[in-house]
Amino acid sequence: MKPSLLSIAVTSALFAPGAVAQTETDSTDLPSMLVSADFRPAEAQDIPGSLTTFDEEIIESRGAQHIEDVLNLAPNVNISSGASRGQYFQIRGIGERSQFAAPLNPSVGLIIDGIDFSRTGGAATLFDIEQVEVLRGPQGTRYGTNALAGVINMQSKQATNKLDMDFESTVGNYNTRSVGVAVGGPLIKDTLLGRVAVHTYQSDGFMDNDFLGRDNTQNRDEITARSHLKWLVNNDLTIDLNLLHLNIDNGYDAFTLDNSRNSLSDEPGEDKQRTNAFALKGDWRASSALQLQSTVTYSKSDLLYSYDADWSNRPRNAGIPGSYDGVEVYDRGRENYSFELRALSNEDGRIFNNSTDWTVGIYYLNQDEKLDASNTFIPVVNQYETENTAIFGQLDTRITERLTLINGLRVGHFKAEYLDNNGLDLDPSEMLFGGKIGLEFQYNQNHLLYSTLSRGYKSGGVNNATGIEARFREFDTEYMWNLELGAKSLWLEGDLLTNVALFYGIRKDAQVKNSKQEGVSFIDYQQNAAKGTNAGIEFDLDWLINDQWRALASLGLLYTNFNDYDVRDNLDVTGREQAHAPAYQFSLGGEYYPAPNWVIRANIEGKDEFYFSNSHNAKSSSYVISNASIEYQNQDWRLTLWGRNLFDKDYATRGFFIENDPSINYAKRKYIQYGDPRTFGLTVSYDY
Template structure:
């Protein structure tokens, strides 16, 4: 069956795709009917004792009620983040429909929204989903897998974001907003302990420095744990954690019209070992002359090149905000630095078959100027954006035991000791505007546009050091370019791209409780050059995506039920894919990055929060994603769309949770939250390897929280992945060369206890 036939058949009546959408619609219908009935009887019923909290978001760069924002967005408050013990961005995954977010092989944030993202960890390409820290775009995937420390809120926006945000992002955005300084002196201190010798301490203190003018806040968190895996080669735990994160901020408000907000932050991650994958297929061992078998336990590894993992980030951001009449002028100036050093064992064995090292330094400067205007009938967000990034990387392979398979069980020794030096500068200029007009009392129209110009300049050099006596990354770095190496490769290249990205939204306030919207928007991600070791420039073109969406947001039954839903269709062209192959003439390993084809996806999302009683709350989110490749080119320009599935695009994902609250009178209160999250079969590699694909699974979690009557003391007991499910999150298909497939597994069962004291 061709990709076009598969797409056509999936849309026929009675097929799974439409049936799934019908199920989601049916789930929403009873609540909507109840809302209509309630409109006629509200005055005759007593007021409920509890109601769902109104969530304010800044998704449109202006503070608005979540239920009035015509964007598919999930917002999690600091209270919810603490309740679910969200310690890093990856743990958001189960709480947001159609979000796939985990750490990759090289401390990189792998983020996919509605099947759109970027898998590669090397820094020459741009993320498919933008991550923002206090309105500052993070340019690299390293340093973007944030620890959640002293948050105010996290918002996840699904779909292209370009007419409201500084840097255009084709798949969506994850927006982390830290807690701001307060003019009231308050703070907290938390201590946490758990299995795997997990230890953590975090705290925050805020208060005025000058009454009514200057307030400060400082937060810090220290976390450590033993590794989840046992390394047979070293006899020690692998993939441990040792991190320190801090943030300091000042808020200066000399008048009611002007504010200056300064944030400084930093992080230092320095575990003993990097993350070693589990070998999922046998690999040939050149030293022993035989194949090394696969182990049964994915948390038992056997590797020798995982002795380094260092990640440091720091940044400063200054936001100036001036309000006059109905306008606001805002300036966001930011500078950030990132340093990363790692040794990765990508043969998953004690041999020196395929050890990879990567050293990266990055800095970025961004400047955003905004003009915001609002009156009774018009709302405007417009801005100018400038971004410049310098990225330096030095990396290669330490593989003296590398080999080339010749067939018939014959393996030819082919030692590789290589180094590559890449220096890249990325520059982006943009102007954007988003205008909302109130056409009538219930109806509004939003028109947005963005013009972007991006330029990339790269210098790439490579050398081979096998046979020279230089065998370490430090040694190669010291003599690189001196003439000691051989088999030189390299190129210098630059290219620019321009793009115009429009957006249109029609928003209809059907009733005071229900809003309906439809939208069309374009996403864009610039092209570039393959940053791995090549002898000539291998350019790739920009990606584009047209997204069509309809949705509704309702607060029903006297604010007892929040129901948000969306249907979407994405037309995705020129998507950029990283894949691994082998040169048919030489047998050499090839790492490719190229535009591979076209895809179309469609799906649905449902978010439901319902107060079933004064004590019991139901939380449900559900995502459905279908579609696939319409066109995909593989080796020798062969059409292989029928043989491939989209990466990190499970058909179903979601979570069902129940939260029960107990009033203990003078003893405080107790809440119990139990949940199950599900994800259907997920392909983790571009090759659609079934060996590495993760079958559908469910994870169970439990949270028990006690809070004192004065709300100063809180004790949280948590357990995640209670059944200790083994599941893959990430994979490397190196079956072409050196002939192995590698799996990276999600966290095993974890549990712990957290004690918090709040001062106010």
């Protein structure tokens, strides 16, 4: 049995699937993964930055369907629900936690096969995904405005010249079942290659609606279809086409008045998404000096998000004090297209006495979003169109045989147009720039040391809620300076791998989401409220102990606060931790190979308590959950019995706090949405 590298180190009697992924290998080698999220692909251990990678074996060993099922394995990465799934990401304490009527400018980028889904986290389904790369820290040179905190980059399996067939089927508790099929290979040998993958997933979800007598009001019903065509035009030119279709028809019924998993909603909500998207990429080796790469992407998504706003079955318009009844419906259409052209130096194109590799490029992204929000309070119909245009470049200069200087710069122009039915007409526009300067020192073949000073940015935007002063209708760009020091090492003749990163970031004009309760409604808005500090440590360890044991540990420590907070409507949180920023996060476990065809995996993962919002002091609880799997493989067939949250621990992924008010009869307390309870299942897969 060829073991694959998973996350985590030995802990108690548990052994875990892990947070670092890799390619196929044997038991005498630590494997590596080729990371594609930067300008030039490189092995993970050769990239001077903090990152975590997952491969398909990690995904399958956890019975993972969506990115939310694996992100806990990445240190200093958190996730927020408030929907049928965790769709909003935070890296190092920075990131959005929800979206209602207001336009959203994300802090964490989500890229799927080169297509920007940064506003649409529900798209991150995992079938036929070959690898996931989580880059922490500002990525201002490479990605610009959607990568202030970092980027999640997902790559699907690519077509090859070899016939490849994959089948996967899962059954589990909560009436969970899924089937996926993928076929790839040469259509015209050595010229045209193709791959198609289709997957369907259903589950009743984890809520019981006692009022309606149903157990599927938080159901999941998701179809994913991917395809890839690769045209090998000649030895110097390759053209790739990736297609994606998503049909997500989930329910949303997550909050209750008693913080249980037993809902009393009379009108449970929906969380739907219909997406069609493509990416067309060209890679031309024009000469031994010049490489040209281009990418054109397009995506169109229809998203429907609704919920029973009173979380109960009160009669509508009963005229009784405390009998508030409400339904919120947000019907969005998003249409995005982008173009990028890059020129890169080849071996004969280096400049400055053959010491410097270079990259230059141009980028354009247009995002058009239309919203029809029909709700109990004030209906909103709006259109929000943004344009991001940028030029960028990077120089990698080898100062000595072991020391490399990296300089990157991105200069962009952001323009937006906002118009709604309440007469609000705004068109913010501004110049933006980010970049980095870094040193990479290859101490020897086993140890890489690096330091990076980077500047990231997130463009400003518009507040469209009623009751906001005119001067607060627009908010400005947020910038962050981040200093990072790191080391990537191999020890014990390559059997032990360690990565450590220390970072210190200063946020300027931090965009902070606030929420003000007025009676039964909440006014949500963004403001440039603070200067903030985000600092910490990220560490992971992978140890191939012997032919039967593999162990790995990952740990994230995070310090965040607001150094200077501009109080407008809510409490003063100066000096307090930032929202959704747990002070620690860890994963511990390993793998055991008792026989050639068997592998046993398990892990524990946990995180500290964290504030749900910057508008109140309600917190989650700290938690630790346990996961395990047993896998048997016989030639091309594989059976995996897996379980997540084995001890059925209750933990929160989203929370609110409601004050007392004469017009409603909610208790003055926090209300939370729970993460998944104990889930288990059997996955059968066949790979040819």
